[in-house]
Amino acid sequence: MNLNQAIYQMENSAKIKNIAVLGSTGSIGTQTLDIIERHPQLYRATVLSAGRQVDKLIEQCKRVHPDVAIIADHKAYSTLAEALQPLGITCMCGEDSMCEAVSADNVDMVLTATVGYSGLAPTVAAIESGKDIALANKETLVVAGEYITGLLKDSSTRIYPVDSEHSAIYQCLVGEDHEMVDSLLITASGGPFRTWEKERIAKATASDALKHPNWSMGAKITIDSATMMNKAFELIEARWLFDIAPERIHAVVHPQSIIHSMVQFKDGAIKAQLGVPDMHLPIAYALGCAERMQNAERPLSLKDMALLTLEKPDTERFPCLTLADTAMARGGNTACVINAANEIAVDLFLKGKLSFYNIYELIMRTLQEVSFISTPDYQDYVNTNAEARRVALTIAESGKIS
Numbered sequence: 001m002n003l004n005q006a007i008y009q010m011e012n013s014a015k016i017k018n019i020a021v022l023g024s025t026g027s028i029g030t031q032t033l034d035i036i037e038r039h040p041q042l043y044r045a046t047v048l049s050a051g052r053q054v055d056k057l058i059e060q061c062k063r064v065h066p067d068v069a070i071i072a073d074h075k076a077y078s079t080l081a082e083a084l085q086p087l088g089i090t091c092m093c094g095e096d097s098m099c100e101a102v103s104a105d106n107v108d109m110v111l112t113a114t115v116g117y118s119g120l121a122p123t124v125a126a127i128e129s130g131k132d133i134a135l136a137n138k139e140t141l142v143v144a145g146e147y148i149t150g151l152l153k154d155s156s157t158r159i160y161p162v163d164s165e166h167s168a169i170y171q172c173l174v175g176e177d178h179e180m181v182d183s184l185l186i187t188a189s190g191g192p193f194r195t196w197e198k199e200r201i202a203k204a205t206a207s208d209a210l211k212h213p214n215w216s217m218g219a220k221i222t223i224d225s226a227t228m229m230n231k232a233f234e235l236i237e238a239r240w241l242f243d244i245a246p247e248r249i250h251a252v253v254h255p256q257s258i259i260h261s262m263v264q265f266k267d268g269a270i271k272a273q274l275g276v277p278d279m280h281l282p283i284a285y286a287l288g289c290a291e292r293m294q295n296a297e298r299p300l301s302l303k304d305m306a307l308l309t310l311e312k313p314d315t316e317r318f319p320c321l322t323l324a325d326t327a328m329a330r331g332g333n334t335a336c337v338i339n340a341a342n343e344i345a346v347d348l349f350l351k352g353k354l355s356f357y358n359i360y361e362l363i364m365r366t367l368q369e370v371s372f373i374s375t376p377d378y379q380d381y382v383n384t385n386a387e388a389r390r391v392a393l394t395i396a397e398s399g400k401i402s
């Protein structure tokens with residue numbers, strides 16, 4: 001930062017929003033820092049956290065100078081501290097330190113872009129300390145939607161979705177009467193296997209599944225996208241974010257990923273939000289608490305919109321999609337079990353130890369074996385997550401699925 005920038009920042013510090021970026025080295029985290037760095041008059045990243053990528057975290061911290069840097073991996077702590085403490089950056093490690101950091105006074109908003117279950121604890125900490133949340137970690141609402149919604153009732157925290165589909169629905173609902181909403185239509189690209197026969201999908205490898213046609217994302221979500229588990233999660237996420245009955249939330253396949261999602265109203269109207277497949281707009285919209293930012297992303301051209309198609313999803317070839325119905329119909333800790341088993345299954349698939357359809361089988365088998373809890377509290381979610389992971393690993397290692 002040069003002197004002019006420093007003076008400008010001091011004069012405008014009252015207007016600057018301090019952001020904790022959890023998962024800063026991932027795809028969403030990197031794009032969030034890109035927006036923050038381009039708008040120093042609006043935002044400052046005060047906390048950065050990463051899972052394992054310590055070198056990338058160090059490089060980011062040297063660039064944006066947060067107050068606090070966190071690495072989840074304990075083994076990487078000394079590397080982090082050696083590089084950053086001389087710069088006056090407080091270094092922490094372990095997932096618990098994310099909760100401590102987001103609750104501190106130097107944070108106005110928490111962007112949660114960690115992967116999977118790890119987003120739950122810091123999200124709860126953010127709500128308990130009244131911080132606004134830009135929610136990119138969908139698993140938080142999937143795992144514990146009912147619990148989180150309960151916490152929000154007694155909190156000043158507002159949640160702004162970063163997921164492109166949910167951002168689209170949020171934008172479509174601005175100014176509308178909730179009572180007049182008929183249904184939510186959540187679009188899905190269909191992933192890399194949309195046009196493949198079932199027999200061919202059965203033999204798909206991790207590298208086939210990692211070739212997403214439209215979006216560039218991390219490995220976990222790209223595999224979830226190929227199985228359509230990601231879409232099942234998004235249906236559940238929408239159920240809690242928008243307080244809509246499960247039977248009024250539908251997935252629709254839209255291979256071009258231009259229509260980000262739609263809302264159908266009771267008068268018959270459908271509103272949609274369209275844009276290029278780029279996360280800058282939904283991130284900027286969430287950081288701004290639903291205020292629009294000029295030039296957030298490249299505008300759509302007529303060519304982009306020339307061919308937009310919609311298809312019904314095929315649950316025969318993509319059975320993971322049906323897990324949304326299972327989770328929402330059974331409720332309780334069901335979605336938490338599904339999420340945990342899926343995290344284990346995706347990890348094993350990426351390592352070449354499970355086949356593509358084994359992912360669904362392993363989730364179903366785990367569901368049968370983990371005890372059902374109808375009204376879980378926070379500790380029940382923690383226990384369910386641990387139990388489901390253990391059960392899923394045991395089943396996978398026993399070789400009982402093939």
Ligand code: MG
Nearest residue numbers: 163164165234
């Ligand atoms: Mg999405």
